[in-house]
Structures are given as structure tokens and as C-alpha cells.
Amino acid sequence: MVRKGMQGGLRDRKIRRFDRCCKKDKQRWKRMVSITAFGGIDEIGGNKFLIEDKHSRIFVDFGQSFTMLDEYFVPEAYLQPRERFGLRDYFAFDLIPKLKGLYSKEAIEKTDLGYSPPEYDGVLISHAHFDHIEHLKYLHPDIPVYMGEATKLIIESTQETSYNCVKYITKDNKVNTFRTGKHFAIGDFVVHPIHVDHSVPGAYGFIIETSDGNIVYSGDIRKHGPRADMTEDFLKKAAEFDPLLFIVEGTRVNASETRKNHTESYVQEECQRIASEKKDFILAMRYPKDIDRFRTFYSVAKATGKELVITMKTAHLLLSLKNDPIGLPSPYNDPAIKIYGREKKVYKPWELELLPKCVDSKYLYKNKENIILELEFSQLPELIDIQPKSGDCIHSMSEPFEEDPLSQISDDVLRRWAKKFNLNYHQLHASGHASMAEIFSFIDQINAEYVMPVHTTGADLFKGDNIIKARRGEKI
Secondary structure, three states: OOOOOOOOOHHHHHHHHHHHOOHHHHHHHHOOOEEEEOOOOOEOEOOOEEEEEOOEEEEEOOOOEOOOOOOOOEHHHOEOOOHHHOOHHHHHOOOOOOOOOOEOHHHHOOOOOOOOOOOOOEEEOOOOOHHHHHHHHHEOOOOOEEEEHHHHHHHHHHHHHOOOOOOOOOOOOOEEEEOOOOOEEEOOEEEEEEEOEOOOOOOEEEEEEEOOEEEEEOOOOEOOOOOHHHHHHHHHHHHHOOOOEEEEEOOEOOOOOOOOOOOHHHHHHHHHHHHHHOOOEEEEEOOOOOHHHHHHHHHHHHHHOOEEEEOHHHHHHHHHOOOOOOOOOOOOOOOOEEEEOOOOOOOOHHHHHHHHHEEOHHHHHHOHHHEEEEOOHHHOOHHHHHOOOOEEEEEOOOOOOOOOHHHHHHHHHHHHHHHHOOEEEEEOOOOOOOEHHHHHHHHHHHOOOEEEEEOEOOHHHOOOOOEOOOOOOOEO
């Protein structure tokens, strides 16, 4: 079981230490480690944690939660912050912390926050998902950013292929990459990145050595994916460091769990069963960065003699990762893969490079009974050209959330498209996040003195005297 401690977490630890100090040790008190959560508290995603030790200050992740704008903006109805004014609208509603020496000149020139040279030593990025990287686009370029090698490649591919041309990192940013087994110093901190299993390649947890003890950060983590061994590596290493604090995600820590706890192997078995039952068209939908799910569809295609038809965006990502040790097939040379080049009036430069290698809708129409076609939600009108008469739709993403009306509407619309083309609808997904039972077992295994739940709306379900309930913007 986790160790028991006094209520109040790090703050009480500091007070107890301070009470034992004489007056000449007050300077030491002032330099004790502190943590301030500017996101990821009572919400899913948006992780943004400032850790300070002596004269060093680092952020761990720099994302935006999925609900951050909901109180004042409705992007789907085009009510959204005015990006031409940088952070002005975000500051007006206290959506992003107004901190000197953190943001680029461009981000704050239309705000009342005066420019200051960088006052932070670095930003650690755990993985390439939106809710952990979105605000990098506002970061001062002279503040070093640290991320896994695969994460950098994924971000660069996403930037080039995204519809909104967002730039998380540019040639002006000081980007440092790492892999498991390497450790490095940032000011007074020593950081050990350890790989974890998540729904995107290059995901890491961190062990951060501080003057006050070791802090462990889980990032987004699971143990039911295809690389449970990586998560076990992280848990074992973290426990060896006898941590003072475990900052742990709790996405699926809820009073009632609506998500199925499927493994990736189960998803593959079910997809293969569906594809083997009859020779027919299959529409497969997944998150663009979920390479594990791509591998699943690819394996099913090979096992059933079908062709996996991928989007140009997926082809670009595979080519970006071609030299990465994760070992992905080439979209150019693998006979089980075809690239779908949608008909458009204007193509971007990266699309023009891929276009000669692509098949068109006429090819898909002629071969529809022998393909597994990956499409994004916005690309469903392509079915009008392909004209499937029957088949299956495998929705391999999260179930719609009751609290998110748009999510439910999108699911209803997808089901109507499936019905229109006589496609049997299947919900098959392995979550990128550990179940509540898994999270609590991680806490027991790491056995930190204190535990701080983040990336969750279920913090009250974490029980024990050693649980720190952080509040947004308050220093611990």
C-alpha cells in the first residue's frame, strides 16, 4: 500500500522541516521544491505543471484540455479566441497563466503583459497529443523544449499535414530529443525519461531528481496495450528511486466506468473475425496518431488478404517515422498498403509529393470488396464515390461522451452514414489510458510518499492521507 502522510502534501512536509530548522536555515526553506498546476486539474488533459527548485524552473507538459474553452467559447459555432491577437482573449478569461518570461513576443504583443526575456529553464513534453503540446505554439523560442525523438517527428508531420497549419515548434525553437536510458540536467534538476505504453509512439513518463526528493510523473499511461513491458519498465524504475511524489494521470478514474477495457489484441481478434466472415467492404476509423491501431488494421488486412487503404496524412506520418526503431511498413513498397488520393481542386506541396503513389476513388470502387478503407470523420463523403453496397464500419475510437453533445451528434451522424451504405456498425477500441484498478495498482507499486492525481475529473476517488488535491494556479 502507499505510505500514509499528513494532509496537505508537500506543504506540510515543508512546514515540518521548517519547524526543525534554526533561523540560519531560513534560506534553505526558501529554496524548497514547489509545484504549481496551471492545467490538468479537475479536467481531462491540459497538463501544465511548473516545478521550481532553488533557481531552476521547468514546465512538465504544455497542453490544453479538451474543455478549456467551453465556458466562454464554442469553436464549432466559430466563437473562438482571436488568434490574430495572440493570448489577449485567453488572458481576459484567465484560461492561460499570465506569466512573465514564458511566451514569445508575437504571443503577447497584443496583450497587457510586457515582454521579458526567458525566465524558465525548459519544458518537458511527455508525448505528442494535443492536450499535452497545444500551447507550445505560444512558448518563447529561447526556452529549451525536451521531447522524445518520435514525438518530434510526429509533431513535425502533424504540422505539415494539419488543416490549420499550426506550428508547435519551428527552426527557432531549441528542441532537445531523448530516448529511454538517457538522463540529462535542466538547471538544478536531473531528468530520467522512461518509455510508457500509450496510444501514440514515443510516450514517456519522467523521474525528476530535485533537492527535496524525487518526483515521478506518469504522463498518459496504460498496461493493457501491446507494449505493457514499457509501462512495467517505468513502474519498476520509478519505485527504485523511492519517490517523494507521484504525479499520476486518472483519466478513467470515475465512479462509473463507461469505457470497455479492451486490450489491443482483443481489438485485433474482433476486427479479424469481422473481416473474415465475408468478402465485403470495411470502413475503419481511428485516431490519426494511433499507430498501434494502424498496426492492428494492417495485420488484419494481411491475414485476410485485403488491402489497407490509408489516408495521405497517415502515409506522411509513416514516412516521417521510417527510420524510427518502432519499425513501421513503407506505404510505398508494402503490397498490403495503398494510399488514397482524394480528388481536390488544390493540393498542398506535401500532397503533391505523395499523389503519384496514390490510388483514386475509381480504384476503390472497383476493388471495394477487397479493401479496408481508413477515413477521417470529415472525409465520409468519399463513400458517395466508392458506393459500397454492404459491409462493416469499425469505429475504433472512444465512445461518445454524454457530457459532450458534439461527440454524441458526431456518433449519431456516423451511424446514419453507416446505415445509408448498409454497413454494420462495430464499436471496438482499446483505450490509451489505464483503468481505475490499474492506476491504483501503479500507485501501490511505486509507493511514493505523496500522490497527486491529475488529468482526471475523479480526484476525490483517490483515497489516503497522502493524496494531494491540487488547485489550479496554487503553489504546493
